[in-house]
Amino acid sequence: MTLICNLDHYTLNKIPQHRIEFIELKLKQFIKKNDIKKWPLDCVVLLKELRDSKRMPLILGSVPVTSSIFDAQARYYPDLNVYMFLINKSKVTYPFKSSKDRRLNFTLAHEIGHVVLGHLDIPDHLKTKKDRDIEEQEANEFAGRLLAPEQKLLSCNFTSIESVAAHFNISKQALWKRLNHLQKLDLIKSKPLVVCNTCGNSEVSVFADCCKICGSTIGKRMGVEIVKYRSHKLNPLGKASICPICKNEETHSEGEYCKICGTFLYNVCAPTEKVSDTNFYYTQKSCGAYLEGNARYCENCGNESTFYRDKLLSYWIDEKNIQDFVESQEESYSQVAATLEHSYDNYNFIKERWISFLDFLDNLKSQYVALFNHFELTNIEYDEKENCLSMGFMLKWQMFKNSGMPDSFHNAKYEMEHLFSRYANLEDIDFKYLGAKHKEFDDDAIPF
Ligand SMILES: [Zn+2]
Numbered sequence: 001m002t003l004i005c006n007l008d009h010y011t012l013n014k015i016p017q018h019r020i021e022f023i024e025l026k027l028k029q030f031i032k033k034n035d036i037k038k039w040p041l042d043c044v045v046l047l048k049e050l051r052d053s054k055r056m057p058l059i060l061g062s063v064p065v066t067s068s069i070f071d072a073q074a075r076y077y078p079d080l081n082v083y084m085f086l087i088n089k090s091k092v093t094y095p096f097k098s099s100k101d102r103r104l105n106f107t108l109a110h111e112i113g114h115v116v117l118g119h120l121d122i123p124d125h126l127k128t129k130k131d132r133d134i135e136e137q138e139a140n141e142f143a144g145r146l147l148a149p150e151q152k153l154l155s156c157n158f159t160s161i162e163s164v165a166a167h168f169n170i171s172k173q174a175l176w177k178r179l180n181h182l183q184k185l186d187l188i189k190s191k192p193l194v195v196c197n198t199c200g201n202s203e204v205s206v207f208a209d210c211c212k213i214c215g216s217t218i219g220k221r222m223g224v225e226i227v228k229y230r231s232h233k234l235n236p237l238g239k240a241s242i243c244p245i246c247k248n249e250e251t252h253s254e255g256e257y258c259k260i261c262g263t264f265l266y267n268v269c270a271p272t273e274k275v276s277d278t279n280f281y282y283t284q285k286s287c288g289a290y291l292e293g294n295a296r297y298c299e300n301c302g303n304e305s306t307f308y309r310d311k312l313l314s315y316w317i318d319e320k321n322i323q324d325f326v327e328s329q330e331e332s333y334s335q336v337a338a339t340l341e342h343s344y345d346n347y348n349f350i351k352e353r354w355i356s357f358l359d360f361l362d363n364l365k366s367q368y369v370a371l372f373n374h375f376e377l378t379n380i381e382y383d384e385k386e387n388c389l390s391m392g393f394m395l396k397w398q399m400f401k402n403s404g405m406p407d408s409f410h411n412a413k414y415e416m417e418h419l420f421s422r423y424a425n426l427e428d429i430d431f432k433y434l435g436a437k438h439k440e441f442d443d444d445a446i447p448f
């Protein structure tokens with residue numbers, strides 16, 4: 001049986017497509033499982049959450065090594081089924097301050113990548129240098145995608161490389177590499193916009209003193225994150241085209257109020273209660289400005305808008321939170337859809353390969369039984385569905401290991417994992433067949 005995944009495909013900085021898909025899938029599962037919705041990520045905080053919630057068996061520690069070159073390291077202890085993360089105290093300060101310190105965040109994300117991608121499950125002495133190089137590349141790819149998701153990165157306001165790097169909690173070098181990898185280095189040279197660094201509003205007019213979304217004073221605003229706030233559609237005279245309350249579309253007639261529900265249909269600067277420096281309450285008059293359909297505040301004088309006063313627009317933080325949520329949902333839906341589509345495309349191909357693999361196993365069955373007796377299959381956690389598949393892989397791994405072919409088991413492992421990741425998304429196809437085939441095998445060969 002020949003293996004599709006040839007190590008020669010792992011040329012310099014080039015991870016083969018099926019492994020990229022595997023990394024992406026594992027990343028999405030990781031993000032979903034751990035309910036990650038807000039960036040930037042702080043991997044120190046994330047690791048503590050993983051430990052405390054017991055979602056990952058973890059021990060976190062730090063060492064004061066001054067001579068060592070590592071920022072952080074992760075190891076797996078199979079006897080205890082625990083991952084140990086060690087941070088080199090002498091190399092970093094935390095919370096992250098400078099670009100140099102933020103390198104630790106990437107290193108930790110990289111180490112999480114090793115865990116999530118299953119690299120640490122294979123003992124180091126069984127790996128060749130090439131195996132390790134591949135794992136390094138993959139862990140870097142995972143870290144980059146985890147800390148600076150493409151969609152979020154590319155929609156940023158590129159004010160400076162330092163400010164964007166700080167926004168994602170990564171070093172300038174890590175940002176540069178990520179952009180280089182995405183072939184988007186030209187973004188560094190793009191002309192920055194004026195963006196409110198409180199709410200992310202980028203619709204700021206030249207004369208604005210105030211942010212129309214969050215009401216904060218516009219100085220020299222160079223926010224990094226850009227957020228689009230939804231707007232009620234207005235006609236050229238500044239009147240709502242559709243009544244925001246009753247959805248009445250006949251708003252073009254005379255009058256300032258909706259003839260159905262009585263809602264005021266103009267978004268204008270409203271008289272607003274203010275507090276003076278000497279704690280004196282007073283009402284600041286309207287400056288009379290007509291405002292845009294998503295303006296909560298008057299850009300001119302900072303008063304509230306009539307739409308905001310009448311609760312036709314929500315508090316900006318609420319809208320931003322909803323948008324973040326919708327965005328994360330959409331990403332996962334489209335990911336699932338894409339994966340499924342891809343899986344069905346590959347189904348016949350995979351099935352053939354799986355069948356030939358099972359035949360292959362059958363032929364060598366007696367050999368496996370002997371091998372199994374020498375091998376303690378402990379501490380291997382796969383969820384139930386993957387279990388029958390992973391058994392096959394474990395056997396193959398053992399076979400390669402015992403036949404003195406360490407170079408090949410990465411091939412075997414990656415290839416099989418790739419298959420698992422496909423099947424994990426296929427609910428109803430011939431799993432019965434695979435299960436039946438496996439069961440027959442299972443009864444005879446698995447010693448527990
Ligand atoms: Zn590494």
Ligand SMILES: [Zn+2]
Pocket residue numbers: 196197198199200201211212213214215216
């Ligand atoms: Zn703002």
Ligand SMILES: [Zn+2]
Pocket residue numbers: 243244245246247248258259260261262263
């Ligand atoms: Zn109405």
Ligand SMILES: [Zn+2]
Pocket residue numbers: 269270286287288289298299300301302303
């Ligand atoms: Zn005003």
